[in-house]
Amino acid sequence: MIRMMVGVLVIAAGIGSCGKGPRPDRMPPSPKPLQATETEAGKSIPESSLSKGMAETNSWPKPRTDERITDRCEMVRVIRDLYGVRDEKVLAAMEAVPRHWFVPEGQKANAYDDRPLPIGYEQTISQPLIVAFMTDLLELSADQKVLEIGTGSGYQAAILYEFTSQVYSIEIVRPLAERTIGVLKQHGYDSIRVKIGDGYQGWAEYAPYDAIIVTCAPDHIPPALKQQLRPGGRMVIPVDDSDSGQDLILIRKDADGNFRLESKMPVRFVPMTRERGS
Ligand code: SAH
Numbered sequence: 001m002i003r004m005m006v007g008v009l010v011i012a013a014g015i016g017s018c019g020k021g022p023r024p025d026r027m028p029p030s031p032k033p034l035q036a037t038e039t040e041a042g043k044s045i046p047e048s049s050l051s052k053g054m055a056e057t058n059s060w061p062k063p064r065t066d067e068r069i070t071d072r073c074e075m076v077r078v079i080r081d082l083y084g085v086r087d088e089k090v091l092a093a094m095e096a097v098p099r100h101w102f103v104p105e106g107q108k109a110n111a112y113d114d115r116p117l118p119i120g121y122e123q124t125i126s127q128p129l130i131v132a133f134m135t136d137l138l139e140l141s142a143d144q145k146v147l148e149i150g151t152g153s154g155y156q157a158a159i160l161y162e163f164t165s166q167v168y169s170i171e172i173v174r175p176l177a178e179r180t181i182g183v184l185k186q187h188g189y190d191s192i193r194v195k196i197g198d199g200y201q202g203w204a205e206y207a208p209y210d211a212i213i214v215t216c217a218p219d220h221i222p223p224a225l226k227q228q229l230r231p232g233g234r235m236v237i238p239v240d241d242s243d244s245g246q247d248l249i250l251i252r253k254d255a256d257g258n259f260r261l262e263s264k265m266p267v268r269f270v271p272m273t274r275e276r277g278s
Helices: 002-017 069-082 088-096 105-110 128-138 155-161 174-186 223-228
Strands: 117-120 123-125 145-149 166-171 193-196 209-214 229-241 245-253 259-267
Touching (some): 069 088, 069 128, 105 117, 128 155, 128 209, 128 229, 128 259, 145 155, 145 223, 155 166, 166 174, 174 193, 209 223
Parallel strands (some): 145 209, 166 193
Antiparallel strands (some): 117 123, 245 259
């Protein structure tokens, strides 16, 4: 209850609790066109032309705390000013979700650093910029259903939960999934559904999905994920080509079930592993 009340305060303050900085329409254009490549501090990433405003109702209770709000504000400032992510709803989500809840004890001090962090079991929580960028590409709205492959720390799932209450996520490493299910429950994300298993197969039971986000890298696009994407849906997935490395790909499925692929930027994710025998 206390947590929710704090949340109301934060929501009331909106993204304004960090201050907005220069308005997006007054910012200089991103120095690079849509195929930006770098992700280090100071380099711009492409501003998604796909982002939409926050018109829809988005009224389910969301966990909140103002702990470490200053750190989150600084993280959001970097994502916005240094990298050029402009979507207000994405920035508000990054401001609202406490990243420090999702990292192991030994990494809490670094939780808002502009880099990926180890989360145990040889896995990592993605760099905040990548989380923001991929979320933006999904164009989620409140009535939509989203599937994540690679729950990891649960942070990306919590960011998705800012956009829709219908979040499904699959993690293959059982002890990591069990720890993360505990963390999600502890902080009030009970309605995010996590399955322990091989995400290569998707989650047919709840398909189709309006959006699919894959946070581990397979060497091809899993056919089941293409099939479980709703016509009109978007999938964002890092695909590993042994010659050229990983490429973040945005896939759109049109009303006739045809796919359009767009390469977004080079990335580095942990590999998608497979269950034996699958
Ligand atoms: N989205 C996560 C990032 C985790 S890193 C976060 O916000 O923290 C990628 C995760 O994908 C790892 O936890 C890894 O165990 C998981 N993974 C790898 N192959 C998988 C598969 N086939 N199915 C489901 N999860 C997988």
